[in-house]
Amino acid sequence: MGAGASVKQRSKSALTRELDRETEQKYKSITEAEELLAKRELEHAAIVDELRAEKNHAEANLAQVQETLERESKKWRKDKNEALHMMFSDLPLVQLSQSSKSAALSSRMFSGCSDSLCKEFPTVTIASWDVVGFAELCSQLKPAEIVSVLDDLNSRADKTFADPNIVILDRLSDNSTAATGLVERYTKNSSNDSNDDIQSDEFPEAPSDFARLLVTCCLRLMSSVPAIAIPRHAGSLLQLRIAIHMGPCSAGAIGLQSDDRLPRYRLFGPTVTMVNWLRSTSLALQIRVSRACKELLFENGVGDDFALERCPDYTVKNGREVVESYWLTGIVGENDLRLPPLEKSLSLSQYTDF
Incomplete structure (x- = not known):
């Protein structure tokens, strides 16, 4: 009886050590996986931050371009209107009606004028x-x-x-x-x-x-x-x-x-x-x-x-x-x-x- 109990005790101890080794290896693998996941999350966050910064920079550039385009468009429209007003009113070579003068100046507008054109x-x-x-x-x-x-x-x-x-x-x-x-x-x-x-x-x-x-x-x-x-x-x-x-x-x-x-x-x-x-x-x-x-x-x-x-x-x-x-x-x-x-x-x- 004593010898059999001793064998069982040794088998139990070996099984316990084997389980401990497997548990330690799994824990190590989990730790490595967690470290790798944390590293990947940091890389992902860095990429997201870089993309966000590029997006903000692109939005700022787009806003600046839109502002410049709007400013230049306003200047062009103003210059065009002044040129048309100079050509058709200030010279004055063509008399426009009050309704035509108050309307938006364009080259098509003058084709409908019925007032004195001479x-x-x-x-x-x-x-x-x-x-x-x-x-x-x-x-x-x-x-x-x-x-x-x-x-x-x-x-x-x-x-x-x-x-x-x-x-x-x-x-x-x-x-x-x-x-x-x-x-x-x-x-x-x-x-x-x-x-x-x-x-x-x-x-x-x-x-x-x-x-x-x-x-x-x-x-x-x-x-x-x-x-x-x-x-x-x-x-x-x-x-x-x-x-x-x-x-x-x-x-x-x-x-x-x-x-x-x-x-x-x-x-x-x-x-x-x-x-x-x-x-x-x-x-x-x-x-x-x-x-x-x-x-x-x-x-x-x-x-x-x-x-x-x-x-x-x-x-x-x-x-x-x-x-x-x-x-x-x-x-x-x-x-x-x-x-x-x-x-x-x-x-x-x-x-x-x-």
């Missing part, structure tokens, strides 16, 4: 210029060279006639037209920067002031002609000629029914016809002004700084009307500005049948 102006000063012998010049130059010359000429004209009271209306090849007197008063509205405010007394109001402004700009344009380079014609001058006339005319917008094109402004009337006739019989490198323009320049006892020389009378196409005109030779005095002598112009021009 306005009469009692005193408008018009300048027209082109290049003498332009067809012959085109035959001697390559198309790209012609484009370069015209681009240089038009760029100088844009800079010269940058005054807001002057409107460049037509650009047909080498022929361009500018007018003043279409804007009664120009004021710059700058609510963002008070330093940009332009005092109203800096801008002309009387027709004679507008005429002097346009004539002075024409002289500046003509004086810049020698700087225009003609390819493969070194030393040659671009034979620009300018005519200026003053009188009543009508101004209107053409193309209001088009949905995808901006309307074009046009001037109509005998004044436009007369300035074109004066230009077509003018001389290279000279400015020809009509008697009406000359009288306007010297209105109220001013204008003595403009040097004028009587040119031969010109009979218009109907053969009955004789037009008195003058060569504008420059400005004398403090701001001295002279054009080339008339003899030089006669040698350059193909129009010598005076």
Whole structure:
């Protein structure tokens, strides 16, 4: 009995140790699994935090982009509305109804306007210029060279006639037209920067002031002609000629029914016809002004700084009307500005049948 009990006791002890070893191994495995799970949870949390940070950064960038886009869209809409308002109201070339003015400005809006689309102006000063012998010049130059010359000429004209009271209306090849007197008063509205405010007394109001402004700009344009380079014609001058006339005319917008094109402004009337006739019989490198323009320049006892020389009378196409005109030779005095002598112009021009 004693020996059997001893064997059972030893078997029980061995079984207990075996169970203890298995329990210890399972506990160790569970501990390792828990440590691995905790490590994975930390890695997952780090990934979640990184993704959350990227999400917040992306949301912040998106909000900034949306804010910038909204700001730029507002600026674009404001600039567009101001441009349309300037084109259709402030010039003023087209009269809009009060309902149209209060409505949102868009290019489609103007196609439905039934009000007066043409306005009469009692005193408008018009300048027209082109290049003498332009067809012959085109035959001697390559198309790209012609484009370069015209681009240089038009760029100088844009800079010269940058005054807001002057409107460049037509650009047909080498022929361009500018007018003043279409804007009664120009004021710059700058609510963002008070330093940009332009005092109203800096801008002309009387027709004679507008005429002097346009004539002075024409002289500046003509004086810049020698700087225009003609390819493969070194030393040659671009034979620009300018005519200026003053009188009543009508101004209107053409193309209001088009949905995808901006309307074009046009001037109509005998004044436009007369300035074109004066230009077509003018001389290279000279400015020809009509008697009406000359009288306007010297209105109220001013204008003595403009040097004028009587040119031969010109009979218009109907053969009955004789037009008195003058060569504008420059400005004398403090701001001295002279054009080339008339003899030089006669040698350059193909129009010598005076």
